Amino acid sequence: MSGILAFSLTAGLLFALGLYGMLTRTGLIHRLLGANIMAAAVFLFLVVLSTRATEAGADPVPEVMVLTGIVISISLTAFGLVLIRYLRAMTGQATLPRSGREGDGHSGDD
Helix, strand or coil: CHHHHHHHHHHHHHHHHHHHHHHHCHHHHHHHHHHHHHHHHHHHHHHCCCCCCCCCCCCCCHHHHHHHHHHHHHHHHHHHHHHHHHHHHHHCCCCCCCCCCCCCCCCCCC
């Protein structure tokens, strides 16, 4: 198995793990962690795509995109944690309500 295939499969598995965590958990911190895992998978995949088998070396554009994405991901994680903390202070819980017809405040006649 080549290195590119191994890293691509790892990126796919990480993305699937993060998506599973976001879809199955109601806790906002768990969902934020799932989004961070998915972002790391995208960064890994972009780095894999930047490699070339030529003597010119790696393509710098995806690497710069990864560095920019890391900065944006860190800032959005910090912002998300602040929002979760504010939500917990206001409501006393840091989870989302379960989806369903009962108790969601909508009559369904809209």
